Amino acid sequence: MQWKTADYAGWGRAVRARGTLARPERLPALAAALTARGPAIGNRRSYGDAALNAGGAAIQMTRLDRLLSFDAETGVIEAEAGIPIAELLRLFAPRGWMPPVMPGTGFATLGGCIACDVHGKNHHGAGSFGQHVLAVTLMTDTGPRAVTPGTDPGLFRATMGGLGQTGAILSARLQLRPIPGQRMRVVETRIPDFDAFIAALDASTAEFAVGWVDATARRKRLGRGILEEGELLDGSRPGPIRRAKSVPLDAPGLLLSWPVIRLFNRWRLSRIPDSGRKRIRALDEFFFPLDALQDWNRLYGKRGFHQFQCVVPQDAAPALREILAAIAKSGIASPLAVLKRMGPGRAGHLSFPMAGYTLAVDLPARKTRAAPLYARLEDMVQAAGGRLYLAKDALARPATIAAMYPELDDWRAEIARADPEGHMTTDLMRRLKLRSAA
Amino acid sequence: MSETWLILGASSAMARAFARKLAERGDGLILAGRDTADLDRDAADARLRGAALAETIRVDLRDPAGFDAILARMTECEGTVSVAVFTGSMPPQSEIDADPALIEGVVIDNFTGPARLLLMLAPLIEARGAGTIVGVGSVAGDRGRIGNYVYGAAKAGFATCLSGLRNRLTRAGGHVVTVKPGFTDTAMTWGVEGMFLVAPPDKVAADILKAVERKRNVIYTPIFWLAIMGVIRAIPEPIFKKLSI
Numbered sequence: 001m002q003w004k005t006a007d008y009a010g011w012g013r014a015v016r017a018r019g020t021l022a023r024p025e026r027l028p029a030l031a032a033a034l035t036a037r038g039p040a041i042g043n044r045r046s047y048g049d050a051a052l053n054a055g056g057a058a059i060q061m062t063r064l065d066r067l068l069s070f071d072a073e074t075g076v077i078e079a080e081a082g083i084p085i086a087e088l089l090r091l092f093a094p095r096g097w098m099p100p101v102m103p104g105t106g107f108a109t110l111g112g113c114i115a116c117d118v119h120g121k122n123h124h125g126a127g128s129f130g131q132h133v134l135a136v137t138l139m140t141d142t143g144p145r146a147v148t149p150g151t152d153p154g155l156f157r158a159t160m161g162g163l164g165q166t167g168a169i170l171s172a173r174l175q176l177r178p179i180p181g182q183r184m185r186v187v188e189t190r191i192p193d194f195d196a197f198i199a200a201l202d203a204s205t206a207e208f209a210v211g212w213v214d215a216t217a218r219r220k221r222l223g224r225g226i227l228e229e230g231e232l233l234d235g236s237r238p239g240p241i242r243r244a245k246s247v248p249l250d251a252p253g254l255l256l257s258w259p260v261i262r263l264f265n266r267w268r269l270s271r272i273p274d275s276g277r278k279r280i281r282a283l284d285e286f287f288f289p290l291d292a293l294q295d296w297n298r299l300y301g302k303r304g305f306h307q308f309q310c311v312v313p314q315d316a317a318p319a320l321r322e323i324l325a326a327i328a329k330s331g332i333a334s335p336l337a338v339l340k341r342m343g344p345g346r347a348g349h350l351s352f353p354m355a356g357y358t359l360a361v362d363l364p365a366r367k368t369r370a371a372p373l374y375a376r377l378e379d380m381v382q383a384a385g386g387r388l389y390l391a392k393d394a395l396a397r398p399a400t401i402a403a404m405y406p407e408l409d410d411w412r413a414e415i416a417r418a419d420p421e422g423h424m425t426t427d428l429m430r431r432l433k434l435r436s437a438a
Numbered sequence: 439m440s441e442t443w444l445i446l447g448a449s450s451a452m453a454r455a456f457a458r459k460l461a462e463r464g465d466g467l468i469l470a471g472r473d474t475a476d477l478d479r480d481a482a483d484a485r486l487r488g489a490a491l492a493e494t495i496r497v498d499l500r501d502p503a504g505f506d507a508i509l510a511r512m513t514e515c516e517g518t519v520s521v522a523v524f525t526g527s528m529p530p531q532s533e534i535d536a537d538p539a540l541i542e543g544v545v546i547d548n549f550t551g552p553a554r555l556l557l558m559l560a561p562l563i564e565a566r567g568a569g570t571i572v573g574v575g576s577v578a579g580d581r582g583r584i585g586n587y588v589y590g591a592a593k594a595g596f597a598t599c600l601s602g603l604r605n606r607l608t609r610a611g612g613h614v615v616t617v618k619p620g621f622t623d624t625a626m627t628w629g630v631e632g633m634f635l636v637a638p639p640d641k642v643a644a645d646i647l648k649a650v651e652r653k654r655n656v657i658y659t660p661i662f663w664l665a666i667m668g669v670i671r672a673i674p675e676p677i678f679k680k681l682s683i
Contacts, residue, residue, distance in 0.1 A: 002625065002628050002629045003629060004628055004629030005629075022628075023625070023628055024625075025449065025450075025451055025454075025624075025625050026449055026473060026476040027475075027476050027479075028473065028476065029625070063451060063625075066479050066480060066482065066483035067482065067483045067486040067487065068479060068482050068483070068486075069482065069486070070486050080479070091486075091487065
């Protein structure tokens with residue numbers, strides 16, 4: 001097995017690691033790589049340090065990406081962990097099925113979606129990704145080991161959203177969702193302010209819903225934006241599969257400066273007429289809008305960015321308003337914030353979701369005020385009874401995270417059983433002291 | 439008419455990417471390699487992507503005793519029979535310099551092994567009056583360089599053999615595509631120093647399929663390697679011998 005020493009980073013590129021990486025293409029190569037002791041990682045679409053192991057080894061699973069089985073009657077697939085979600089959508093949508101939960105990027109791998117127990121634009125109805133996983137196979141020193149909620153409920157739960165700490169996820173069985181066709185009807189509505197946004201999200205009956213908030217608007221325009229609601233339609237795919245454009249180099253800071261962003265947001269909002277706008281879109285265009293611009297993270301320059309994502313309980317919408325106000329007032333956030341309603345669905349001890357509202361916004365790391373702002377927001381989220389998303393985080397403190405995740409001790413007990421020697425430890429685990437009881 | 443492909447060296451990343459594209463066309467696939475347990479997973483993958491048939495068969499190019507079984511299996515396939523060769527090995531030149539006996543293995547893996555099997559299969563293509571051979575060589579075969587001249591020599595031999603085979607099969611309705619990939623992002627190049635302009639296997643596979651469909655003779659992939667190798671071939675030997683590129 002060949003190792004290479006490399007500098008690598010999460011999607012935000014603000015925290016980096018130097019270590020050795022393997023990328024096995026066959027099972028024996030994976031088994032050999034695992035003897036070097038390191039976590040399995042996917043396509044590194046988590047933003048912070050969840051997929052980093054500085055000074056140690058990590059095993060990139062992206063070449064173990066084969067489909068293993070599919071039952072056309074039940075829609076159950078089994079595939080290796082490295083397959084990207086967009087590939088599952090591309091292959092199965094023409095046969096009438098799609099992944100039941102899809103994160104905002106189709107580059108996320110099956111294993112990564114499990115390890116972060118990701119959610120999608122349908123979380124309020126469909127729950128989290130792990131809730132649709134029927135079985136996972138972990139690669140152990142003695143060979144592949146299947147884990148289901150029936151055979152080992154504790155280990156299964158610790159694996160869903162378990163950030164890879166129960167062992168290398170080799171493959172998984174997933175229940176796909178039947179779809180009527182390959183098109184979506186998307187309705188975009190302009191929303192004047194934050195309270196109206198919460199009301200609109202609550203009132204929405206659409207299966208898929210996401211809010212794009214203008215993070216530069218303040219005072220009475222605070223929280224204005226566009227609500228995007230989607231429903232699945234029958235019919236074949238509108239238009240061909242588009243080719244992604246890419247960002248060839250790190251952008252200069254000016255590109256995402258505050259005045260430029262303000263103009264961009266005003267232009268974006270002005271495109272939606274008062275009566276709203278209806279469009280027919282392809283599934284991938286709706287689910288993975290940013291994938292059209294490959295390596296868009298380079299827009300934030302070589303210093304990278306942090307993404308702040310929190311969820312607060314249903315009754316804490318006023319607190320979320322204050323959080324958004326603090327972000328808008330800081331004047332350092334990026335163009336868009338994403339606001340979504342969440343249901344209670346979660347599959348693991350460390351899963352992010354809770355019934356309420358989630359807000360995500362990018363903070364360019366070159367701004368010296370980014371870290372202090374993040375710390376303030378972190379306190380506000382904790383006070384509101386909410387939590388931060390570990391797949392995004394690079395800055396939180398151990399004590400806050402422990403307070404936000406009440407099942408942490410249960411998870412630790414499972415991890416102590418599954419990986420007693422800490423072979424799967426990552427930078428995120430060390431920074432937040434997640435594996436060791438304080 | 440149905441087409442069944444024998445994929446030699448099927449566990450390589452480039453072969454896997456190419457086999458997937460054939461599977462999505464609905465072709466049949468016989469995946470040949472040494473690790474058939476792992477290849478079974480590739481076969482399942484190919485079937486689920488639409489392959490009319492996907493089986494595995496064991497082949498060890500250094501043990502030609504198994505070639506008869508492959509010929510027999512391909513003879514059983516109805517319709518057009520085609521072959522794609524992705525086998526190869528590239529031990530560091532310094533290891534070969536230290537132990538010249540390694541030359542033989544390199545020449546078998548990259549040249550004589552697949553060539554012998556192709557010559558066994560050629561009459562089948564001639565008899566059916568159709569079929570394509572894809573032979574993956576390397577830009578390294580275009581000129582002997584200090585860094586990998588034994589590997590390059592084996593690939594050059596293979597390319598010359600493919601050229602002759604094309605000459606032979608063309609008159610019987612068959613076709614041969616010689617593929618010269620530049621650096622490709624596979625297990626073979628992972629962590630190797632001095633790699634640049636590394637192409638994803640999927641891109642190389644797409645170029646190969648296009649070349650098959652358009653009956654191209656020799657392709658460089660990605661295409662800019664045509665220009666790079668044009669320059670490298672044009673350097674006069676008195677200068678080239680002093681360079682370490």
